[in-house]
Amino acid sequence: MQLFQAEKTELYAEVILPLAVGKTFTYSIPESLQPLVLPGKRVWVQFGKSKIYTGIIKNISTRKPDNVEVKPIFDIQDEKPVVNPEQLQLWDWMASYYCCFPGEVMSVALPSSLKPQSESVLCINPEFEGDFNLFNDREIMLLNVLQQKKNVEVQELKKIIGIKNISSAIRHLQESGAVYFREELTQAYQPKKEIIYRLHKDYQSVKALQLLFDELEKAPRQLDVILHFRMLLGKSSYVLHSELMANKQLSLNALTALVKKGILIKDYLDVDRVIFEKIKAETFELKDFQEEALNRIEELFTEKETVLLHGITSSGKTYIYIKLIEKYLKSGKQVLYLVPEISLTAQLIRKLYAYFGPVTGIYHSKYNPFERYETWQKVISGEYQLIVGVRSAVFLPFSHLGLIIIDEEHENTFKQQSPAPRYHARDTALMLSGIFKAKTLLGSATPSLESFFNARNNKFGYVKMDKRYSEVQPPDILLLDMKEASIRKQLKGHLSPVLHENIQKTVEQGDQAILFINRRGFAPFIQCQQCGWVVKCRHCDISLTYHKSSKKLRCHYCDYQQGIPSSCGFCGGNQLLMKGFGTEKIEDDIAILFPGSQTLRMDIDSTRNRKSFEKIIHAFEKGEASILIGTQMVTKGLDFEKVKLVGILNADQMLSYPDFRAEERSVQLMMQVSGRAGRRDDRGKVYIQTFNPNHPVFQYIISNDYDGFCLSQFQERNNFRYPPFYRLIQLTLKSKDLNLLIKGSEVYANRLKRFFGERLNGPVSPPVMKIRNEFIFNILLKLEKNPAFLQKAKKTILEETGKFNLDPDYRKIRCIIDVDPI
Structure with a gap:
């Protein structure tokens, strides 16, 4: 009897890489990995000659791309997807709306600990037998460092030898065969470990424990440790080292001796990096006007996706938020609570954690990469149902989002200025809410003109509170x-x-x-009283600010610092005075x-x-x-x-x-x-x-x-064609060559004028026309709020920008697209 083996199906993955490139990349899926692949999982892939990146699987298909060499996926990093379909949908929208690349969205969306990649390290070649006399002093210096360290990243090498420009030296050493580059993967997430102690099983019965106490009568310090250990143990199976040694009367040497004897078993436990202080929840009752506002919000949510809560300061908007959060959490939905500044989260998280307990998480840029990783995983697992965060929290992997609250929605810190995507968290949250069919509550005492306009035009629901919670008159x-x-x-x-x-x-x-x-x-600047000269930054077109705490003049754009000059840099006079405050x-x-x-x-x-x-x-x-x-x-x-x-x-x-x-x-x-x-x-x-x-x-x-x-x-x-009546897109051109920038910006603007005509303003230099040694020109487009026209306008901008970037005459000019600039 002849057996026929089923034909193997070749599978290919469309992978997003965290790179500023205009497309995704296709990789073949080895047969051994095929049962494991799913959209949203992370994979190790090679890009270029040797670089290893973390990619996200977007789609899986059986179709091999034509006329393209397809590399295989090296490995899959996850048991379950870390990015869900709703996130991938949001990423697609952001790339389209904000005129950027999918890889740029991925790069901003994922914390760094979720996207490890290889780093190029320079290694000495142990088999090199050439003549060292052919190398110059700088090259010998590099070789000496490599002989001691074996391999080192280029940036670290620069710091060690104190020389910034070493590329020519490395190139010569490479060509001579004395050194070579190797790719090493950066460290991925590592859980935080804490030492714990368990009692050996031979001493867990009452009788054995009593014998142990008798035996340790001759070692009273060890007995003290065991007695305190038993007191802390309770119904648990272990005691934390930090808890045990919090008793300053106990001896660390005695503890070590008990471990050596095998009486206590030393082990390690994974613990959370983020721990919130437990405080008692404040009790409150809504005032009549707040009850009315809450009922009206819930009523409007039956017909509107978004409601603007316009409440004066001290009207108690947070209490209304808490009541809404409570309702959505009870219904099994997740809640995202966005705030504009990290400073707001300190008071707020204590209050919310007191009410809602350990289902509450926090997410912001001051967390280190591992803390952000843990928060990400707890959102996936469902341990966190309420997230308080700044703008980057819109990227978290929610699975059943029901409500988004955007407090102080007018704040410009909700807008990301750099790098791409230059997104506005409020507008992105509205799209995220739409994807989940969730509700969004915007709150502010001073709403943005855009949100106020949308409420007046019945696009948003509108609820106003003009009384203070304490019934005290406004100031x-x-x-x-x-x-x-x-x-x-x-x-x-x-x-x-x-x-x-x-x-x-x-x-x-x-x-x-x-x-x-x-x-x-x-003081904002220092000025010469004889000629008017002002101390300016070497790299930016801005005066240096004096900071008394560091006794330095500092640039608030590039962080260049210097001491206070003893005399005027123009006339040599010594009458320098600090101005402003x-x-x-x-x-x-x-x-x-x-x-x-x-x-x-x-x-x-x-x-x-x-x-x-x-x-x-x-x-x-x-x-x-x-x-x-x-x-x-x-x-x-x-x-x-x-x-x-x-x-x-x-x-x-x-x-x-x-x-x-x-x-x-x-x-x-x-x-x-x-x-x-x-x-x-x-x-x-x-x-x-x-x-x-x-x-x-x-x-x-x-x-x-x-x-x-x-x-x-x-x-x-309306008269001057600004939001909320028109849409703005700002095009920023930067170059270290001012003359090239002047010429290039005119060429770029003239190409765009063929489509935009009088809608285009510029190019003009901004108030600060040089930052970090780059000169700047801006072009502002004022566009009608017609979706079809806006889509065509963005397509034209991307096409013309692509052509301009490929023009060899202007390759030293960077073009930045900012949709809805703030």
Whole structure:
């Protein structure tokens, strides 16, 4: 009898690689791996001659691509997919909408620990028998390092020998056969281990344990360890090393002796890196106006996918969020709670964890790669049902998402500026919500004009709360004319006499004050009083800011630093003065003006690590400081019950910024920070220092008329073809060669004008026209909100940009596409 073997089916995987390339790649699936392949799983694949990347399987098919060499998948990394179909759908939409590549979306979406890749390491060739006298000093130096370390990455090699340009030396050594490159895989995720101890099985009976106690009478330190171990053990099978040795009276040597005797068994346990503090949940009841708002939101959710909750500061929006979260979690749905800043998560996560317990997770950029990996896996497993996070949390692998809450939805930090995709988390979350057929609640005291417009035009549902939770009146807002105070020489540092006097009263009464200045550092620039020369960055077209904490002048764009020059760089004069003020300067002034008061400063310099946010917020909550000085971080959703005064120190700086959104952002910031005052029992006071008290936006702020401000802006935006009436796409061109950039940007603009005509504005240089040694020109497209036209417009932009990038005359120019720029 003849047996016939079934014909083997050849399978091919369409794989996304984390690269800025315009397509996916096809790899063959070895027969041994075919039963394991699924879309969403990670695979090891080779790209190029030797580089190994982590790819994501997008599709599987039996069709082999024509006229293409197909490489095999090396291995599959996962038992189950780490990316689900809904995520892949979102990635496709983002690549299309934001005019970028699928690999760029993947690169931003996955934490680095989920996409390990090989690194090129330089190795010495042990079989090399050439003449070392043929090599120069730099090459000999490289060989000496390699003889000691065997293999090393190029970047590490540069640091060791202290020379940046070593490419020619490496190339010569390679050509001579003295060294070679090898690819090594970077370390993937490693679980955190903690030492534990178990009691050996021979000592677990009561009788055996009593005999052990008797035996250890002669070793009292070891007996103390065993007795404490038994007390901690309880019903568990092990005791953590950290718990055991928390008792400082116990001897580590005695513990080691017990392990050597085999009485205690030392082992390792995988533990979570992210652990939340357990606190008691605050009890609350919704006010009548909040109950009405909640009922209206739920009613609108039956007919609308998205609802805008427009609640003034201190109206208790968070309590409504909690009630909605509770409802969706009980129904078995997941909830995503987006916030614009990491600083908001400190207070918020404590409150939410107290209510909802261990189903609550957090996700943001201050987490290290392994912490983000663990959060990712807990979302996949379903252990986390409620995620609080910043914009990158939209990429998490939800499987049954029911509700998305976007708090402070107006904030521009929801927009990613670099790298691609330059997405807006609010708009991306709306698409994600649509994919899952979930609901989205936008919340803000000062909604973005786009969201307010959508609500007025019935695209979004709209619910307004204009009462405070504590029923305290909104703060009393007063304008302080700095021009008059300056002429009369009444200023106390950078404080008007009225603000100075009221801060003094606030502190003496045991209350707290917040001072808002949207500029960090000590002095924005240093200027020569003889010729007007200003100390500028070597790499950027911007003045250097003096930071007292480091005693350095620093560039806020490229982080270049230098000391204070002893003389003018132009005329040689020595009359150099610091001009302007930032958070550090105000901190100094306050220490002098109020010597008995404790102050805290919250800006990007004082909050470099994750825990620094929490420390500052916790200290101010506990009353360890009377005055909090900060940038826009202090405006966002923080709740301090003893704050009775808010001072806005330089309103004019925000209003004078050359951008069509300047007034919108200024009003939002000033109204938001004003809301920090008087949040519990007493009406607070807000003082706005300005040299232009007649500016029209101040009347909207004083009367708390945000609706009126939005309506006044609509007319102006429509007249000048700006959002929300038109769509914007900004095209940015960068090059180190200014003359080439001027010529190339004109060529690029002229090609686009054939399609866009008068819709195209530019090319023009921005206020800061050079950053990191690259000159910049912008082209702005103002486009009608017609979906078919927008799709055609994006296709034209991609085609023309592709042609321009391939033009050999302009290959030194980088083109960046930013859809819906902020």
